Amino acid sequence: MDKVYVTGLKVDAFIGVYDWEHEQTQPLILDLEMDWDNRKAAESAQLNDALDYDALSKAVVQLIQARPRALIETIAEEVAQLILQEFKTPRVRVKVAKPQAVPAAQYTAVELVRSQAQ
Ligand SMILES: Nc1nc2c(c(=O)[nH]1)N=C([C@H](O)[C@@H](O)CO)CN2
Numbered sequence: 001m002d003k004v005y006v007t008g009l010k011v012d013a014f015i016g017v018y019d020w021e022h023e024q025t026q027p028l029i030l031d032l033e034m035d036w037d038n039r040k041a042a043e044s045a046q047l048n049d050a051l052d053y054d055a056l057s058k059a060v061v062q063l064i065q066a067r068p069r070a071l072i073e074t075i076a077e078e079v080a081q082l083i084l085q086e087f088k089t090p091r092v093r094v095k096v097a098k099p100q101a102v103p104a105a106q107y108t109a110v111e112l113v114r115s116q117a118q
Contacts (some may be wrong), residue, residue, distance in 0.1 A: 001090070002038040007031050011061050013039040014068035015075065017100065022068060026100050029073065029107070030060065033093040034083060055085055072096045073110050079115040091115040 009032065012025040034051055041050035063082050069075055076096045083092045097109035 001035040003038045004034045006053050006057050011064045013064050017070045029097040031095040035091040076110050076112050094106040
């Protein structure tokens, strides 16, 4: 299956379980991989036939910034469901990294794969 990628999407969000995390935003970095048949868009050159990564990215940022969450797992699941339901992709891989969570680590992250069947 063809893919469409959004890599390194930075979103400032209220995210975390600790009190101090409710007072200030932190960056999250998202990597998104969507299954999509790109042949129709390649042939027609119409954005309507493509998985619009610009519209998708904006929808993801809006979702994440809509309200605070405790865990990055919740963000990953909600982002996956948004992409499946609103953008009708057959399958999506979502990785959510929280670079400032553990100072000694480059980043912490969770990753999941969801499809229309799940
Ligand atoms: N699996 C997870 N573990 C932890 C999370 C998380 O979102 N998923 N979050 C925290 C805290 O919010 C931490 O990031 C503060 O530095 C701890 N563990």
